[in-house]
Amino acid sequence: MAGAGGRFAWWASTPLYVRILIGMALGVAVGWTCGPIVRPLDWIAQIVLRILGALAPMLILLAVVQAIMTAEIRGRVALKIAGLLLINTTVAILVGLLVANVLRPGAGANLHRPAHAPALHSDLVSQLLENVPDSMVKPFVDNRVLGVVLIALALGIACRRLAVEQRRFAEQVVGLGFSVILEILSWIIALVPLAVFGKVASIVGQSGFGSFVALGKFVGAVLCALLLQTIYYLVRIRTGSWVRPLSLLRGTRDALVMAFSTGSSTVTMPITYERLQSRVGLREQSASLGALVGSNFNNDGTALYEAMAALFIAQLLGVQLSLTQQAVVVLTSIVASVGAAGIPEAGLVTMTLVFSAVHLPIEYIALLLTVDWFLDRCRTAINVIGDMTVACLLDGKSRAEAPGEASG
Numbered sequence: 001m002a003g004a005g006g007r008f009a010w011w012a013s014t015p016l017y018v019r020i021l022i023g024m025a026l027g028v029a030v031g032w033t034c035g036p037i038v039r040p041l042d043w044i045a046q047i048v049l050r051i052l053g054a055l056a057p058m059l060i061l062l063a064v065v066q067a068i069m070t071a072e073i074r075g076r077v078a079l080k081i082a083g084l085l086l087i088n089t090t091v092a093i094l095v096g097l098l099v100a101n102v103l104r105p106g107a108g109a110n111l112h113r114p115a116h117a118p119a120l121h122s123d124l125v126s127q128l129l130e131n132v133p134d135s136m137v138k139p140f141v142d143n144r145v146l147g148v149v150l151i152a153l154a155l156g157i158a159c160r161r162l163a164v165e166q167r168r169f170a171e172q173v174v175g176l177g178f179s180v181i182l183e184i185l186s187w188i189i190a191l192v193p194l195a196v197f198g199k200v201a202s203i204v205g206q207s208g209f210g211s212f213v214a215l216g217k218f219v220g221a222v223l224c225a226l227l228l229q230t231i232y233y234l235v236r237i238r239t240g241s242w243v244r245p246l247s248l249l250r251g252t253r254d255a256l257v258m259a260f261s262t263g264s265s266t267v268t269m270p271i272t273y274e275r276l277q278s279r280v281g282l283r284e285q286s287a288s289l290g291a292l293v294g295s296n297f298n299n300d301g302t303a304l305y306e307a308m309a310a311l312f313i314a315q316l317l318g319v320q321l322s323l324t325q326q327a328v329v330v331l332t333s334i335v336a337s338v339g340a341a342g343i344p345e346a347g348l349v350t351m352t353l354v355f356s357a358v359h360l361p362i363e364y365i366a367l368l369l370t371v372d373w374f375l376d377r378c379r380t381a382i383n384v385i386g387d388m389t390v391a392c393l394l395d396g397k398s399r400a401e402a403p404g405e406a407s408g
Contacts, residue, residue, distance in 0.1 A: 016189065017373030023193035024200050024370045031204025038205040044198030045366040048191045053352035053362055055185055057140045057148045060336065060350070062178040064149055068156025069171050077394075081293055084390050088300050089337060092229050092386075093330045096304035097311060099225040105217035106315030145353040149335045185349070192348070192369060199366035211316060211367065218312050219371050225304055226382050233389045241392040242399045243280060251279035252388060259384040260377045265298075268384055276388060282395045290391020299337040300386040301379030302347045306354045307333045313355070313364045325358045332357040347376060 011019065031038055132147065133139045139147030159170045203211055234245040249256070255272040259265060265272075273291035276282045282290075310329050314321045321329070336350035348365065355362045 012190075016192070017376075019193040020196050020369055020373055023195075023197035027197040027200025028204055030197075031201040034201075035205050038201045040202075041198040041205075042202035042363065045195040045202075046363040048188065048195035049352065049362045049365055052185075052188050052349065053143055053356065055181060055188065056349050056352045057143055057145065059178075059181050059185065060145060060148050060353070061140075061152045061155075062174055062181060064152035065156040065159065066171075066174050066178055068153065069159050069167070069174065077289070080394070081289060081390065084393055085293075085298050086334070088233075088298065088386050088389065089303050089334050090330070091232055092300035092304040092382075093307045093333050095228050095232070096222075096225045096308040097326055097330070099221050099228070100308045100311040100315075103217070103221045103224070104315055105221045106214050106312040108214075143353055143356040145332055145336045145350075145357065189348075192366075195363075195366045196369050199363060200370065203367065212370075214312075214316060215367070215371055218308075219375065221312075222305060222308055222375055223378065225308060226301060226378055229300065229304060229382055230385060233385050236389055237392045240397070241395055242397050243282070243392045243395070248280055248388060248392065251275055255384055255388075256381050259381045263373075263376045263380050265380055265383045265387065268380075269387075272384055272387055276391050280392075281399060282391055286391050286395035289394055290387050290389075293390070298386045298390065299383055301382030302350070303333040303337045304382075305347060305375060305379050306336070306351050309351060309365075309368055310354050310358060310360060313360055313368070314358075316364070317360075319360070321358060328357050329354060347372070347379075 027041075030041075133144075133151060136151060138144075139151065159167060159174075162170060237243055237245050237248060252272065252275040255268050255275050258271055259268040262268060269291050273287050276287035276291060277284055280287075307329050311321060311326070332354045333350075336353050348369070351365055351368075352362050355365065
Protein backbone atom coordinates (compact mmCIF):
# COMPACT_ATOMS: atom_id res chain seq x y z
CA MET A 1 0.00 0.00 0.00
CA ALA A 2 2.86 2.37 0.78
CA GLY A 3 4.25 1.80 -2.70
CA ALA A 4 0.88 2.61 -4.23
CA GLY A 5 0.66 5.79 -2.19
CA GLY A 6 4.13 6.75 -3.37
CA ARG A 7 3.24 6.13 -7.02
CA PHE A 8 0.24 8.45 -6.82
CA ALA A 9 1.84 11.09 -4.58
CA TRP A 10 2.98 13.08 -7.63
CA TRP A 11 -0.63 13.29 -8.82
CA ALA A 12 -1.89 14.59 -5.47
CA SER A 13 0.90 17.20 -5.36
CA THR A 14 0.19 18.41 -8.90
CA PRO A 15 -1.84 21.69 -9.02
CA LEU A 16 -5.54 21.14 -9.65
CA TYR A 17 -5.58 23.10 -12.90
CA VAL A 18 -2.80 20.90 -14.31
CA ARG A 19 -4.77 17.77 -13.39
CA ILE A 20 -7.85 19.26 -15.05
CA LEU A 21 -5.87 19.97 -18.22
CA ILE A 22 -4.60 16.37 -18.23
CA GLY A 23 -8.17 15.11 -17.82
CA MET A 24 -9.32 17.35 -20.67
CA ALA A 25 -6.53 16.15 -22.98
CA LEU A 26 -7.29 12.50 -22.24
CA GLY A 27 -11.01 13.15 -22.73
CA VAL A 28 -10.39 14.72 -26.14
CA ALA A 29 -8.19 11.79 -27.19
CA VAL A 30 -10.67 9.13 -26.02
CA GLY A 31 -13.71 10.92 -27.44
CA TRP A 32 -12.08 11.53 -30.82
CA THR A 33 -10.80 7.93 -31.03
CA CYS A 34 -13.88 6.08 -29.81
CA GLY A 35 -16.76 8.29 -31.01
CA PRO A 36 -20.34 7.98 -29.65
CA ILE A 37 -19.51 4.74 -27.84
CA VAL A 38 -18.02 6.80 -24.96
CA ARG A 39 -21.33 8.52 -24.20
CA PRO A 40 -21.76 6.56 -20.91
CA LEU A 41 -18.64 8.31 -19.55
CA ASP A 42 -20.91 11.30 -19.00
CA TRP A 43 -22.21 9.66 -15.82
CA ILE A 44 -18.85 10.31 -14.11
CA ALA A 45 -19.38 14.07 -14.33
CA GLN A 46 -23.00 13.70 -13.26
CA ILE A 47 -22.08 11.80 -10.09
CA VAL A 48 -19.21 14.08 -9.05
CA LEU A 49 -21.15 17.29 -9.63
CA ARG A 50 -24.31 15.94 -7.98
CA ILE A 51 -22.31 15.23 -4.82
CA LEU A 52 -20.77 18.68 -5.04
CA GLY A 53 -24.24 20.18 -5.41
CA ALA A 54 -25.36 18.28 -2.32
CA LEU A 55 -22.51 19.81 -0.28
CA ALA A 56 -23.01 23.36 -1.57
CA PRO A 57 -26.04 24.42 0.54
CA MET A 58 -24.43 23.30 3.82
CA LEU A 59 -21.16 25.01 2.86
CA ILE A 60 -22.95 28.28 2.13
CA LEU A 61 -24.94 28.01 5.39
CA LEU A 62 -21.86 27.50 7.57
CA ALA A 63 -19.78 30.08 5.66
CA VAL A 64 -22.42 32.80 6.05
CA VAL A 65 -23.13 32.00 9.72
CA GLN A 66 -19.40 32.03 10.48
CA ALA A 67 -18.90 35.32 8.61
CA ILE A 68 -21.76 37.01 10.50
CA MET A 69 -20.63 35.71 13.88
CA THR A 70 -17.01 36.79 13.48
CA ALA A 71 -17.60 40.17 11.79
CA GLU A 72 -16.65 43.05 14.07
CA ILE A 73 -18.06 45.93 11.99
CA ARG A 74 -21.12 47.74 13.32
CA GLY A 75 -23.25 50.81 12.78
CA ARG A 76 -23.02 53.16 9.82
CA VAL A 77 -19.70 51.76 8.61
CA ALA A 78 -21.24 48.29 8.29
CA LEU A 79 -24.20 49.68 6.35
CA LYS A 80 -21.92 51.69 4.05
CA ILE A 81 -19.70 48.70 3.30
CA ALA A 82 -22.73 46.47 2.72
CA GLY A 83 -24.14 49.04 0.28
CA LEU A 84 -20.87 49.34 -1.63
CA LEU A 85 -20.45 45.56 -1.89
CA LEU A 86 -24.04 45.09 -3.04
CA ILE A 87 -23.77 47.79 -5.71
CA ASN A 88 -20.44 46.47 -7.02
CA THR A 89 -21.67 42.87 -7.18
CA THR A 90 -24.94 43.83 -8.86
CA VAL A 91 -23.14 45.90 -11.49
CA ALA A 92 -20.70 43.04 -12.13
CA ILE A 93 -23.49 40.54 -12.74
CA LEU A 94 -25.42 42.92 -14.98
CA VAL A 95 -22.25 43.58 -17.00
CA GLY A 96 -21.71 39.83 -17.37
CA LEU A 97 -25.27 39.21 -18.54
CA LEU A 98 -25.13 42.17 -20.94
CA VAL A 99 -21.95 40.91 -22.59
CA ALA A 100 -23.26 37.32 -22.74
CA ASN A 101 -26.52 38.46 -24.33
CA VAL A 102 -24.80 40.70 -26.89
CA LEU A 103 -21.93 38.40 -27.89
CA ARG A 104 -23.82 35.09 -27.41
CA PRO A 105 -20.65 32.94 -27.26
CA GLY A 106 -22.56 29.65 -26.93
CA ALA A 107 -24.98 30.16 -29.82
CA GLY A 108 -24.80 27.65 -32.66
CA ALA A 109 -22.83 24.94 -30.84
CA ASN A 110 -25.79 22.51 -31.11
CA LEU A 111 -24.96 20.42 -28.05
CA HIS A 112 -27.30 17.67 -26.99
CA ARG A 113 -30.34 19.36 -25.44
CA PRO A 114 -31.66 18.00 -22.12
CA ALA A 115 -34.99 16.23 -22.19
CA HIS A 116 -36.54 18.84 -19.93
CA ALA A 117 -35.80 22.47 -20.67
CA PRO A 118 -35.60 24.89 -17.75
CA ALA A 119 -39.05 25.69 -16.41
CA LEU A 120 -39.76 28.49 -13.98
CA HIS A 121 -42.75 30.51 -12.99
CA SER A 122 -43.48 33.27 -15.44
CA ASP A 123 -43.12 36.06 -12.89
CA LEU A 124 -40.30 36.98 -10.54
CA VAL A 125 -42.54 37.36 -7.46
CA SER A 126 -43.67 33.72 -7.66
CA GLN A 127 -40.07 32.60 -8.08
CA LEU A 128 -38.99 34.60 -5.03
CA LEU A 129 -41.86 33.22 -2.95
CA GLU A 130 -40.68 29.70 -3.80
CA ASN A 131 -37.36 30.56 -2.16
CA VAL A 132 -38.90 31.73 1.12
CA PRO A 133 -38.51 28.55 3.20
CA ASP A 134 -41.62 26.89 4.62
CA SER A 135 -39.35 24.29 6.19
CA MET A 136 -35.88 24.43 7.71
CA VAL A 137 -34.89 21.40 5.65
CA LYS A 138 -36.51 22.01 2.25
CA PRO A 139 -34.02 24.65 0.95
CA PHE A 140 -31.20 22.14 1.45
CA VAL A 141 -33.11 19.37 -0.33
CA ASP A 142 -34.09 21.60 -3.27
CA ASN A 143 -30.73 23.45 -3.43
CA ARG A 144 -32.45 26.83 -3.09
CA VAL A 145 -29.65 29.18 -2.16
CA LEU A 146 -31.92 32.14 -1.31
CA GLY A 147 -33.69 30.07 1.31
CA VAL A 148 -30.38 28.74 2.66
CA VAL A 149 -28.98 32.25 3.08
CA LEU A 150 -32.17 33.49 4.78
CA ILE A 151 -31.81 30.68 7.32
CA ALA A 152 -28.08 31.44 7.68
CA LEU A 153 -28.76 35.14 8.31
CA ALA A 154 -31.30 34.30 11.01
CA LEU A 155 -28.95 31.83 12.71
CA GLY A 156 -25.94 34.14 12.47
CA ILE A 157 -27.75 37.16 13.91
CA ALA A 158 -29.29 35.02 16.68
CA CYS A 159 -25.86 33.61 17.60
CA ARG A 160 -24.42 37.13 17.86
CA ARG A 161 -27.02 37.93 20.51
CA LEU A 162 -26.04 35.04 22.77
CA ALA A 163 -24.11 35.48 26.00
CA VAL A 164 -20.33 35.61 25.63
CA GLU A 165 -19.67 32.00 26.65
CA GLN A 166 -22.54 30.66 24.56
CA ARG A 167 -21.43 32.69 21.54
CA ARG A 168 -17.87 31.40 21.87
CA PHE A 169 -19.18 27.83 22.02
CA ALA A 170 -21.43 28.45 18.99
CA GLU A 171 -18.44 29.81 17.03
CA GLN A 172 -16.47 26.67 17.86
CA VAL A 173 -19.33 24.40 16.74
CA VAL A 174 -19.83 26.30 13.48
CA GLY A 175 -16.08 26.39 12.85
CA LEU A 176 -15.80 22.65 13.47
CA GLY A 177 -18.71 21.91 11.14
CA PHE A 178 -17.22 24.15 8.45
CA SER A 179 -13.85 22.38 8.73
CA VAL A 180 -15.48 18.95 8.41
CA ILE A 181 -17.45 19.96 5.31
CA LEU A 182 -14.30 21.49 3.78
CA GLU A 183 -12.48 18.20 4.32
CA ILE A 184 -15.24 16.33 2.49
CA LEU A 185 -15.15 19.00 -0.23
CA SER A 186 -11.45 18.35 -0.74
CA TRP A 187 -12.25 14.70 -1.53
CA ILE A 188 -14.80 15.76 -4.16
CA ILE A 189 -12.48 18.38 -5.65
CA ALA A 190 -9.87 15.64 -6.11
CA LEU A 191 -12.34 13.83 -8.41
CA VAL A 192 -13.02 16.90 -10.58
CA PRO A 193 -10.33 16.01 -13.20
CA LEU A 194 -12.07 12.63 -13.62
CA ALA A 195 -15.40 14.43 -14.15
CA VAL A 196 -13.75 16.67 -16.75
CA PHE A 197 -12.35 13.61 -18.53
CA GLY A 198 -15.76 11.93 -18.68
CA LYS A 199 -17.66 15.03 -19.83
CA VAL A 200 -15.12 16.05 -22.48
CA ALA A 201 -14.87 12.50 -23.85
CA SER A 202 -18.66 12.26 -24.05
CA ILE A 203 -19.07 15.64 -25.78
CA VAL A 204 -16.25 15.09 -28.30
CA GLY A 205 -17.48 11.56 -29.01
CA GLN A 206 -21.04 12.75 -29.73
CA SER A 207 -20.74 16.31 -31.02
CA GLY A 208 -17.15 16.86 -32.12
CA PHE A 209 -15.18 20.00 -31.30
CA GLY A 210 -17.87 22.65 -31.85
CA SER A 211 -18.29 23.26 -28.13
CA PHE A 212 -14.57 24.00 -27.75
CA VAL A 213 -14.77 26.72 -30.38
CA ALA A 214 -17.65 28.14 -28.34
CA LEU A 215 -15.49 27.86 -25.20
CA GLY A 216 -12.87 30.07 -26.85
CA LYS A 217 -15.57 32.65 -27.56
CA PHE A 218 -16.73 32.33 -23.97
CA VAL A 219 -13.24 33.08 -22.64
CA GLY A 220 -13.09 36.17 -24.85
CA ALA A 221 -16.53 37.28 -23.65
CA VAL A 222 -15.61 36.84 -19.97
CA LEU A 223 -12.36 38.82 -20.43
CA CYS A 224 -14.35 41.58 -22.15
CA ALA A 225 -16.83 41.69 -19.25
CA LEU A 226 -14.03 41.74 -16.66
CA LEU A 227 -12.39 44.63 -18.52
CA LEU A 228 -15.66 46.58 -18.45
CA GLN A 229 -15.99 45.88 -14.72
CA THR A 230 -12.43 47.13 -14.17
CA ILE A 231 -13.25 50.36 -16.02
CA TYR A 232 -16.31 50.77 -13.79
CA TYR A 233 -14.12 50.35 -10.68
CA LEU A 234 -11.57 52.91 -11.87
CA VAL A 235 -14.29 55.44 -12.68
CA ARG A 236 -15.81 54.90 -9.21
CA ILE A 237 -12.40 55.46 -7.61
CA ARG A 238 -11.79 58.64 -9.64
CA THR A 239 -15.19 60.16 -8.87
CA GLY A 240 -15.69 58.91 -5.31
CA SER A 241 -12.28 59.29 -3.65
CA TRP A 242 -9.10 61.36 -3.67
CA VAL A 243 -7.09 58.45 -5.11
CA ARG A 244 -6.08 58.54 -8.77
CA PRO A 245 -6.66 55.22 -10.60
CA LEU A 246 -3.21 54.97 -12.24
CA SER A 247 -1.51 55.72 -8.92
CA LEU A 248 -3.56 52.97 -7.30
CA LEU A 249 -2.63 50.41 -9.95
CA ARG A 250 1.07 51.33 -9.71
CA GLY A 251 1.07 51.14 -5.93
CA THR A 252 -0.76 47.82 -5.70
CA ARG A 253 0.67 45.93 -8.68
CA ASP A 254 2.31 43.39 -6.34
CA ALA A 255 -1.09 42.46 -4.91
CA LEU A 256 -2.61 42.14 -8.39
CA VAL A 257 0.22 39.90 -9.60
CA MET A 258 -0.14 37.71 -6.51
CA ALA A 259 -3.92 37.52 -6.96
CA PHE A 260 -3.46 36.31 -10.53
CA SER A 261 -0.73 33.82 -9.66
CA THR A 262 -2.44 32.29 -6.60
CA GLY A 263 -6.11 32.60 -7.63
CA SER A 264 -7.00 33.57 -4.03
CA SER A 265 -8.04 37.01 -2.80
CA THR A 266 -7.84 35.70 0.78
CA VAL A 267 -4.16 34.76 0.40
CA THR A 268 -3.51 38.12 -1.27
CA MET A 269 -5.28 40.08 1.47
CA PRO A 270 -2.21 40.95 3.65
CA ILE A 271 -0.35 42.38 0.64
CA THR A 272 -3.45 44.27 -0.50
CA TYR A 273 -3.76 45.85 2.93
CA GLU A 274 -0.08 46.74 3.22
CA ARG A 275 0.15 48.29 -0.27
CA LEU A 276 -3.05 50.31 0.17
CA GLN A 277 -1.68 51.82 3.35
CA SER A 278 2.03 52.25 2.62
CA ARG A 279 2.14 52.95 -1.12
CA VAL A 280 -1.26 54.43 -1.91
CA GLY A 281 -1.60 56.36 1.34
CA LEU A 282 -5.06 55.28 2.54
CA ARG A 283 -5.95 55.59 6.21
CA GLU A 284 -5.33 52.43 8.22
CA GLN A 285 -9.03 51.88 8.90
CA SER A 286 -10.02 52.25 5.24
CA ALA A 287 -7.24 49.93 4.05
CA SER A 288 -8.05 47.27 6.64
CA LEU A 289 -11.80 47.36 6.07
CA GLY A 290 -11.45 47.27 2.28
CA ALA A 291 -8.92 44.42 2.32
CA LEU A 292 -10.20 42.34 5.24
CA VAL A 293 -13.95 42.67 4.71
CA GLY A 294 -13.63 42.68 0.94
CA SER A 295 -11.63 39.45 0.86
CA ASN A 296 -14.44 37.73 2.79
CA PHE A 297 -17.52 39.21 1.14
CA ASN A 298 -16.49 40.79 -2.17
CA ASN A 299 -16.62 38.26 -5.00
CA ASP A 300 -17.67 40.47 -7.90
CA GLY A 301 -15.54 38.70 -10.50
CA THR A 302 -16.84 35.31 -9.41
CA ALA A 303 -20.47 36.46 -9.47
CA LEU A 304 -19.98 37.97 -12.95
CA TYR A 305 -18.45 34.72 -14.19
CA GLU A 306 -21.22 32.53 -12.78
CA ALA A 307 -23.95 34.62 -14.38
CA MET A 308 -22.17 34.45 -17.74
CA ALA A 309 -21.57 30.72 -17.33
CA ALA A 310 -25.28 30.02 -16.78
CA LEU A 311 -26.22 32.00 -19.89
CA PHE A 312 -23.42 30.38 -21.92
CA ILE A 313 -24.50 26.82 -21.08
CA ALA A 314 -28.12 27.72 -21.85
CA GLN A 315 -26.96 29.00 -25.27
CA LEU A 316 -24.93 25.83 -25.87
CA LEU A 317 -28.03 23.73 -25.22
CA GLY A 318 -30.32 25.96 -27.26
CA VAL A 319 -32.30 26.94 -24.15
CA GLN A 320 -33.64 30.49 -24.02
CA LEU A 321 -33.51 32.01 -20.54
CA SER A 322 -36.23 34.62 -20.13
CA LEU A 323 -35.68 37.96 -18.41
CA THR A 324 -37.32 36.48 -15.29
CA GLN A 325 -34.90 33.57 -15.31
CA GLN A 326 -31.95 35.92 -15.83
CA ALA A 327 -33.20 38.00 -12.88
CA VAL A 328 -33.15 34.79 -10.82
CA VAL A 329 -29.57 34.21 -11.98
CA VAL A 330 -28.70 37.74 -10.78
CA LEU A 331 -30.25 37.24 -7.35
CA THR A 332 -28.82 33.76 -6.91
CA SER A 333 -25.32 34.88 -7.94
CA ILE A 334 -25.43 37.78 -5.47
CA VAL A 335 -26.63 35.62 -2.60
CA ALA A 336 -24.37 32.66 -3.39
CA SER A 337 -21.30 34.93 -3.37
CA VAL A 338 -21.91 36.02 0.25
CA GLY A 339 -19.24 34.57 2.50
CA ALA A 340 -17.97 32.22 -0.21
CA ALA A 341 -14.40 33.53 -0.19
CA GLY A 342 -13.37 31.05 2.53
CA ILE A 343 -14.48 28.08 0.44
CA PRO A 344 -11.84 26.44 -1.78
CA GLU A 345 -12.92 26.49 -5.45
CA ALA A 346 -15.81 28.74 -4.34
CA GLY A 347 -16.87 29.46 -7.92
CA LEU A 348 -17.33 25.75 -8.61
CA VAL A 349 -19.34 25.24 -5.42
CA THR A 350 -21.69 28.20 -5.82
CA MET A 351 -22.13 27.64 -9.56
CA THR A 352 -24.02 24.43 -8.82
CA LEU A 353 -26.57 26.53 -6.92
CA VAL A 354 -26.86 29.11 -9.69
CA PHE A 355 -27.44 26.38 -12.28
CA SER A 356 -30.00 24.65 -10.05
CA ALA A 357 -31.93 27.90 -9.64
CA VAL A 358 -32.77 27.95 -13.37
CA HIS A 359 -32.82 24.15 -13.77
CA LEU A 360 -29.73 23.91 -15.98
CA PRO A 361 -27.97 20.50 -15.86
CA ILE A 362 -25.05 20.93 -13.47
CA GLU A 363 -22.96 18.24 -15.18
CA TYR A 364 -22.10 20.77 -17.90
CA ILE A 365 -20.07 22.67 -15.30
CA ALA A 366 -17.37 20.06 -16.01
CA LEU A 367 -17.03 21.51 -19.53
CA LEU A 368 -16.40 24.97 -18.08
CA LEU A 369 -13.65 23.61 -15.83
CA THR A 370 -11.43 23.16 -18.87
CA VAL A 371 -10.98 26.95 -19.01
CA ASP A 372 -11.84 27.79 -15.39
CA TRP A 373 -8.24 27.53 -14.15
CA PHE A 374 -7.32 30.57 -16.30
CA LEU A 375 -10.51 32.57 -15.82
CA ASP A 376 -10.32 31.95 -12.05
CA ARG A 377 -7.07 33.90 -11.90
CA CYS A 378 -8.49 36.71 -13.99
CA ARG A 379 -11.62 37.09 -11.88
CA THR A 380 -9.60 36.89 -8.64
CA ALA A 381 -7.59 39.90 -9.79
CA ILE A 382 -10.90 41.69 -10.41
CA ASN A 383 -12.09 40.69 -6.92
CA VAL A 384 -8.97 42.33 -5.46
CA ILE A 385 -9.52 45.51 -7.50
CA GLY A 386 -13.06 45.50 -6.10
CA ASP A 387 -11.62 45.30 -2.56
CA MET A 388 -9.37 48.25 -3.34
CA THR A 389 -12.31 50.19 -4.73
CA VAL A 390 -14.25 49.74 -1.50
CA ALA A 391 -11.19 50.86 0.51
CA CYS A 392 -10.74 54.00 -1.61
CA LEU A 393 -14.42 54.93 -1.40
CA LEU A 394 -14.35 54.47 2.38
CA ASP A 395 -11.34 56.81 2.55
CA GLY A 396 -13.40 59.58 0.96
CA LYS A 397 -12.41 62.59 -1.09
CA SER A 398 -9.97 64.10 1.41
CA ARG A 399 -6.61 62.48 1.90
CA ALA A 400 -4.96 61.77 5.27
CA GLU A 401 -2.32 64.15 6.55
CA ALA A 402 0.54 61.69 6.03
CA PRO A 403 0.77 61.19 2.23
CA GLY A 404 1.67 57.83 0.72
CA GLU A 405 4.15 57.15 -2.02
CA ALA A 406 1.53 56.77 -4.77
CA SER A 407 -0.17 60.13 -4.55
CA GLY A 408 -1.42 61.71 -7.70
